[in-house]
Amino acid sequence: MDEKRTELDRLGEFGLIDHLTSKFTTKQASTTLGIGDDAAVIRISDTESMLVSTDFLIEGVHFNLMYMPLKHLGFKAVAVNVSDICAMNGKPEQITVSMAVSSKFPVEALEELYEGIQIACEAYGVDLVGGDTTASYSGLTLSITAIGRAETEKIAYRSGAKENDLLIASGDLGGAYVGLQVLEREKQVFQANPNIQPDLDGHDYIVQRQLKPEARVDIIEYLKELDVVPTSMIDISDGLASEVLHICKASKVGCRLYDEKIPIDGKTSMTAIEFNLDPATCALNGGEDYELLFTISQSDWDKIKGNPHMTPIGHITDAADGAYFVDKNGSAIELRAQGWDHFEQ
Amino acid sequence: MDEKRTELDRLGEFGLIDHLTSKFTTKQASTTLGIGDDAAVIRISDTESMLVSTDFLIEGVHFNLMYMPLKHLGFKAVAVNVSDICAMNGKPEQITVSMAVSSKFPVEALEELYEGIQIACEAYGVDLVGGDTTASYSGLTLSITAIGRAETEKIAYRSGAKENDLLIASGDLGGAYVGLQVLEREKQVFQANPNIQPDLDGHDYIVQRQLKPEARVDIIEYLKELDVVPTSMIDISDGLASEVLHICKASKVGCRLYDEKIPIDGKTSMTAIEFNLDPATCALNGGEDYELLFTISQSDWDKIKGNPHMTPIGHITDAADGAYFVDKNGSAIELRAQGWDHFEQ
Numbered sequence: 057m058d059e060k061r062t063e064l065d066r067l068g069e070f071g072l073i074d075h076l077t078s079k080f081t082t083k084q085a086s087t088t089l090g091i092g093d094d095a096a097v098i099r100i101s102d103t104e105s106m107l108v109s110t111d112f113l114i115e116g117v118h119f120n121l122m123y124m125p126l127k128h129l130g131f132k133a134v135a136v137n138v139s140d141i142c143a144m145n146g147k148p149e150q151i152t153v154s155m156a157v158s159s160k161f162p163v164e165a166l167e168e169l170y171e172g173i174q175i176a177c178e179a180y181g182v183d184l185v186g187g188d189t190t191a192s193y194s195g196l197t198l199s200i201t202a203i204g205r206a207e208t209e210k211i212a213y214r215s216g217a218k219e220n221d222l223l224i225a226s227g228d229l230g231g232a233y234v235g236l237q238v239l240e241r242e243k244q245v246f247q248a249n250p251n252i253q254p255d256l257d258g259h260d261y262i263v264q265r266q267l268k269p270e271a272r273v274d275i276i277e278y279l280k281e282l283d284v285v286p287t288s289m290i291d292i293s294d295g296l297a298s299e300v301l302h303i304c305k306a307s308k309v310g311c312r313l314y315d316e317k318i319p320i321d322g323k324t325s326m327t328a329i330e331f332n333l334d335p336a337t338c339a340l341n342g343g344e345d346y347e348l349l350f351t352i353s354q355s356d357w358d359k360i361k362g363n364p365h366m367t368p369i370g371h372i373t374d375a376a377d378g379a380y381f382v383d384k385n386g387s388a389i390e391l392r393a394q395g396w397d398h399f400e401q
Numbered sequence: 402m403d404e405k406r407t408e409l410d411r412l413g414e415f416g417l418i419d420h421l422t423s424k425f426t427t428k429q430a431s432t433t434l435g436i437g438d439d440a441a442v443i444r445i446s447d448t449e450s451m452l453v454s455t456d457f458l459i460e461g462v463h464f465n466l467m468y469m470p471l472k473h474l475g476f477k478a479v480a481v482n483v484s485d486i487c488a489m490n491g492k493p494e495q496i497t498v499s500m501a502v503s504s505k506f507p508v509e510a511l512e513e514l515y516e517g518i519q520i521a522c523e524a525y526g527v528d529l530v531g532g533d534t535t536a537s538y539s540g541l542t543l544s545i546t547a548i549g550r551a552e553t554e555k556i557a558y559r560s561g562a563k564e565n566d567l568l569i570a571s572g573d574l575g576g577a578y579v580g581l582q583v584l585e586r587e588k589q590v591f592q593a594n595p596n597i598q599p600d601l602d603g604h605d606y607i608v609q610r611q612l613k614p615e616a617r618v619d620i621i622e623y624l625k626e627l628d629v630v631p632t633s634m635i636d637i638s639d640g641l642a643s644e645v646l647h648i649c650k651a652s653k654v655g656c657r658l659y660d661e662k663i664p665i666d667g668k669t670s671m672t673a674i675e676f677n678l679d680p681a682t683c684a685l686n687g688g689e690d691y692e693l694l695f696t697i698s699q700s701d702w703d704k705i706k707g708n709p710h711m712t713p714i715g716h717i718t719d720a721a722d723g724a725y726f727v728d729k730n731g732s733a734i735e736l737r738a739q740g741w742d743h744f745e746q
Contacts, residue, residue: 060507060509062507062508063504063508064502064504064507064508064511064536065504066508067508069534069535072511073532073534076511076515077515077529079519080519080522080529082528082529083526083528084494086495086550087495087530089530090528090530090531091531091532096495096497098451098495098530100445100446100449101445106445106548108495108497108530108531110499110532110533110544110546111499112499112501112535112544114535114536114537114538117501117535117536117537117538149429149431149432149443150431150432150441150443152453152455152546154455154457154544156457156459156542159408159409162405162406162407162408163408163409163411163412163420164405164407166409166421167421170421174425177425181428182429183425183427183428183435184427184435184436185432185434185435185453186435186436186453186455187418188455188456188544189414189417189418189421190414190457190459191459192459192542193461193539194539197457197501197537197542199455199499199544201455201497201546203453
């Protein structure tokens, strides 16, 4: 047999999706946008659309139950999907939770998981409306679908950034990745000597960023109050570099991103340095911050200027000018995505 | 430590979902129905609703790649979710496909899977609008979400059956289960001696029922043309007995189901007998036929009478009269669900 065998890691996650779905076309009049953004867009009336986003969370790939309590996992599973709806400038309303679980879990463990799910549903005002529950042979797999709603003309796609637009990030970045380093270190200490209690003192903020990220529904509300419609938007799940490049690719533009502008919390910086990591690199490549990255027209700048939750970190250029990160010395370095790619492990 | 540990199989699949979600309430005005039917119902306008249904398909639990070709699996994954939208008397429009896959699969295998998904999308007129793709440590897991639309007042819930309504089944039943027996037998022959080719001669129909079940979108179209709105509906995924009992429980009614009325194809009966199985038992407890089971008001009987795709199999009674299966000798046997419960394996 000389059957062709192409290994999955040849294509990477995004390449694989593109490859497998390239022949699909859409036919329903209601389908406004299919694959390729944070959520699908389905028209439901002359002015409104439904947003649908779905994510897998797999034990050993996306989470490690050794340091991720089940209640936190439940919260995070909802938050990251709500974040995808926010990333379209939409309002999350419903969620479905499917769970495949091996018999190693007792009912009490799943009660904890659902307690976290419930807390997140209440925090974000979303209703749990369905799901599927089944046995699995290996650990815990969650599949979440979030459903939201938006005024059709205010939906922010990845593809709408224009030359001279400002690039804005919400909150602060890199914390989730540095928090993960702290948790990994304590796990190794514990594995070497189970009598030593984990030492997370002084790391509450960044550990929380990793274990209990918040979806920025508040940013969507601020933008609405300020009457600002982002020209493009994405949530920062895979690291700032990867997300900026998604916007540049979808919008067919370039960008300049400034090291000194990236919002990084003091505790994130200090701990990064303790681990011999460059804080900016943690923000660029770390991932899992679930902040929002968006572009606004310069004419909207006055409306958000001074808002402590939103930081201008760069601007959009012509595609021909490329996508560059400008470091503290003023050197421009071409941006590359080095986010999480599960197929490359 | 005296921590309480309750094993999952104590509750069973449905019991577990009920238990974990009992404290959840819904708050969004748009949420018409949450957990507990084939699909969630979300109001999108004064007259229309969106239907959302989601299912896991897990290697080793829901399918066996030893006899389920990946193209068939792709088709089936879409069909069973489209079937859930049909079961609400809705029109399927979009689908999301999430896939967790181990590196044992080459890209070519996933191309086959997506070819099957594409054929089903075209057959049922649904658009693939999103999904998530990730690595897994064990085999292949698919999570599919189907989205459909319905006139709100024509949605068929499980809970609407009334005393004296007629119980109708589409197509024929038991074939998928008997087809599985044929596939299992050939698998064992192959395992004993890999040089023997599988002998599926004369079993095309029932093997097809197992490997490539069709969602009955045609039944939904017939009902629309005939101007019949079922008083209740469910799809037959877990066996007729289990589904009838779901309707009885949700509608707070009883029923009489007649052995001699159950539509069973000749090839299903013959092969069942070859395996020493009672054909009616295969229909009652076998599962995976993905036909529709529904109730209609007696006043609608004239509209569907003589339709070869719909068979009256019994009628609804008062709850106090219980749910009974009447065998060919006229003996009434209390109905029990013996469908697939993955936690009880």
